[in-house]
Amino acid sequence: MIKKITYVILIAFFSSCAQATKRKNPFAEDVHVTKNENHKRVKGTRFFAIIPDNYKYYxxxxxxxxxxxxxxxxxxxxxxxxxxRKEMKLEESGIYDIISDIKFNNFSGVFVEGGNLEANKEALLISFGDENFSTIVYSQTGYHDQKGRLELIEILKSIYYDKDIKLDELELANFTFNKGITQFKHSVSATNMFVFSENGKEDAGKEFSNSIILGDLPKMDKSELKSYTENLIRKHESKGIGLISPRLKEMKIGVYDALVLDSKMTHKGTNGIVYQVVLSNGEKSMIFIGTAYTNKIDLKNKYIETVKSVRIK
Incomplete structure (x- = not known):
């Protein structure tokens, strides 16, 4: 999988704004939340939380x-x-003021807090789950904003997670596509990226699974599409993914402007193919990345047909 979505990466990303501060641990005791009429479901997720009315949802x-x-x-x-949690190695970073393993509604979890005076940021993060799922709730306020910090703590302490809710994994995506072409199953989602693979959740985290990744992108014109795609190629190569004779084409796919990367690849001695497309209708954009290590010709043809089935909302 070209873009491996893991919690290690997410934690590392958030740690970039943290340095030691002096704060009291607000999660020193176990948290038990009962859902009530004041809870709002965070659309596109299994989270419920009590959110003040002056917060806008994106x-x-x-x-x-x-x-x-x-x-x-x-x-x-x-x-x-x-x-x-075993792989996070938070304690080794030395940049957080608080790292506390917690119990959150009977789920194992961790609370992390750190601040950056120069950037005027105070970051509070909780992560919890079990053997089958993980969550991260990241919150941020001003470094000296004690009132804002307390407000975020109240939101974090109000969280209720219903892992049994059956979700439409594309509820908030800005596109639809025909899942039946590949018959891949939903594997994992993170923010606005959605991964589907042959064996679904069983493939989550596997490095060489046949998979497709689809995601929302902001509005882009043709030059921005090209710049974005060229940057992705550099990222692939920086991760040790060798692209063999990559072909980059500007074309129309249906009514959409498209920039297509069609290439053989090698990764850690394993050969595969990547079919990557960025689509734009002038107002919204999306990305498709299909990788295959077995049945490469058949899957590439299915990836091409899947992209043709995409409809940007």
Whole structure:
């Protein structure tokens, strides 16, 4: 899988804004929440939370935001929290003020907090789950905003997670597509990226599974599409993915402007193919990345047909 969505990566991303501060641990005791009429479901997720009315919801980010520097963002994945917690190595970073293993509605979890005076950011994060799923709720406010910090803590402590809800994994996506062409099953989602693979959740985290990744992108013109795609190629190569004679084509697919990367590849000694397409209707964009390590010719043809079935909302 070209873009491996794991909690290790997400934690590392959030740690970039953290450095030691002096705060009291607000999650020193176990948290038990009962859902009530004040809870709102965070659309596109299994989270419920009590959110003040002056927070605006941004569905493409699964984020409730009061201001650019004050928000709470929700993420979930069908990967093991227990395994992820072992791999986080938070204690070794030395950049957090608080790292506390917690019990959150009987789920194992961890609370992390750190601040950055120069960037005027205070970050509070909880992550919890079990052997079959993981969550991250990341919140941020101003470094000196004690009132804002307490407000975020109240939101975090109000969270209720119903892991038995059956979701439409594309509820908030800005596109639809025909899942029947590949018959791949939903594997994992993170923010606005959706992964489907032959064996679904069983393939989550597997490096060489045949899979497709689809995701929302912002509005892009033709030059931005090209710049974005060229940057992705560099990212693939920086991760040790060798693209063999990559072909980059500008074309029309249906009514959409498209930039297509069609290439053989090699990764850690394993040969495969990648078929990557960025589509835009001038107002919205989306990305498709299909990779295959077996049945490569057949799957490439199915990837081509799947892209043709995409409809941007």
């Amino acid at each position: 569905p493409e980010l699964k984020r409730y935001q009061k201001s650019e520097n004050h928000y709470v963002q929700f993420m979930e994945a069908s990967t093991s929290f227990i395994q992820s």
